[in-house]
Amino acid sequence: MANQQTQLFSSFISAGVTLPNRVVVSPMCEYSSEDGFSNDWHLVHLGSRAVGGAGLLFTEAAAVLPEGRITLNDLGLWKDEHIAGLERIVKFLHGQGARAGVQLAHAGRKAAMSRPWEPERYIPDSEGGWQPVAPSALPFAEHYGKPLALDQAGIDRVIEGFTMAAQRAWVSGFDVVEVHSAHGYLLHEFLSPLSNRRTDAYGGSFDNRIRLLLQVVDAIRRQLPDAVPIWVRISATDWAEGGWDLDQSVALAKALKEHAVDLVDVSSGGLVPNVVIPAGPGYQTAFSARIRREARIPTGSVGVITDPAQAEHILRTCQADVVLLARQMLREPYWALHAAEKLGVPAPWPVQYLRAAPPGAQPRKPVAPIPLEEPLKV
Numbered sequence: 001m002a003n004q005q006t007q008l009f010s011s012f013i014s015a016g017v018t019l020p021n022r023v024v025v026s027p028m029c030e031y032s033s034e035d036g037f038s039n040d041w042h043l044v045h046l047g048s049r050a051v052g053g054a055g056l057l058f059t060e061a062a063a064v065l066p067e068g069r070i071t072l073n074d075l076g077l078w079k080d081e082h083i084a085g086l087e088r089i090v091k092f093l094h095g096q097g098a099r100a101g102v103q104l105a106h107a108g109r110k111a112a113m114s115r116p117w118e119p120e121r122y123i124p125d126s127e128g129g130w131q132p133v134a135p136s137a138l139p140f141a142e143h144y145g146k147p148l149a150l151d152q153a154g155i156d157r158v159i160e161g162f163t164m165a166a167q168r169a170w171v172s173g174f175d176v177v178e179v180h181s182a183h184g185y186l187l188h189e190f191l192s193p194l195s196n197r198r199t200d201a202y203g204g205s206f207d208n209r210i211r212l213l214l215q216v217v218d219a220i221r222r223q224l225p226d227a228v229p230i231w232v233r234i235s236a237t238d239w240a241e242g243g244w245d246l247d248q249s250v251a252l253a254k255a256l257k258e259h260a261v262d263l264v265d266v267s268s269g270g271l272v273p274n275v276v277i278p279a280g281p282g283y284q285t286a287f288s289a290r291i292r293r294e295a296r297i298p299t300g301s302v303g304v305i306t307d308p309a310q311a312e313h314i315l316r317t318c319q320a321d322v323v324l325l326a327r328q329m330l331r332e333p334y335w336a337l338h339a340a341e342k343l344g345v346p347a348p349w350p351v352q353y354l355r356a357a358p359p360g361a362q363p364r365k366p367v368a369p370i371p372l373e374e375p376l377k378v
Helices: 040-051 080-095 152-172 186-191 211-223 246-258 285-295 308-316 327-331 335-343 351-356
Strands: 012-014 017-019 023-025 056-063 099-105 176-181 230-235 263-267 299-302 322-325
Touching: 023 335, 040 056, 040 080, 056 080, 056 176, 080 099, 080 152, 099 152, 152 176, 152 211, 176 186, 176 211, 186 211, 186 230, 211 230, 211 246, 230 246, 246 263, 246 285, 263 285, 285 299, 308 322, 308 335, 322 327
Parallel strands: 023 056, 023 322, 056 099, 099 176, 176 230, 230 263, 263 299, 299 322
Antiparallel strands: 012 017
16 A cells, blocks of 8 residues: 555565554653563553554563663563563554564663652662663762673673573564664663773773674574564764764664664664753754765664654655654554555555545555564574
């Protein structure tokens, strides 16, 4: 049902996966899990936006280790028992003709905190919290825990955590795996000189600071079928003097391409508090555009994308290959269907809702999952 004259509702191929359109639901933490398990909230949150026509939907950041959670209530993929609940969600998304993505994450020095709607505080061990870890023993802010600098054994545990979580994601049926290396969480902390003061092979030079991310990506790539795309979310800039910046992001994107990453999801900020970010409509699209142009890798753009014409313009002007919507999707779960109608695209509707669809709408068809018969790589 894609209209090739409308970029937003044209298909997009990433590795062996075809997205029915370029509307992507961005990862958005819900802080509604117990012991990392998904539940009805996650099914309804993601399922309603699949009914609403998005082409790809990402889970919130799923912790690869229990100590990698931002809060006690984060989603997780650190044990096999998490698979069944996520598999249920993936099957529903596929039934709505949408692709399913999982974002794998480790919170680093931002771990063991209260939920955003609660008073900001570090959760101590006595209340179920844990010791945060980071590249260096530098806390994020006053109310955060002081992290323990990772030794080599700790770094190896992180890599193994991402590796096993990626395996579980594939068994769960996810079509896309995204590595979270943005917003001040662990992998981003290794990238930025403001949070990484190490003097070993993981600190100092640019090549050393990107080493852990590349090792994580390589480990995941070895475990997944080639058909499963790997995306990486980065913060293009820390918005702070002496920190990670766009030039380094371009260089990183070139390296990620060499390491078989299929798309760079471009955001910004989150590493240090109290920075001034000039947020506004499409304020990060210039970052994704430059990375796409100079690194010659597909990109996604996110950040105050709210209007269908705006999203179409981002794609038509080659600023990105997909657009990711977050808060606008919270306000308007059926944004994609409304956008298609505004742009004059005959988007497919759920058969149950056809009586309310625009004239000429066709019933939606499910998508086939990636076959699980291919053995895990070793």
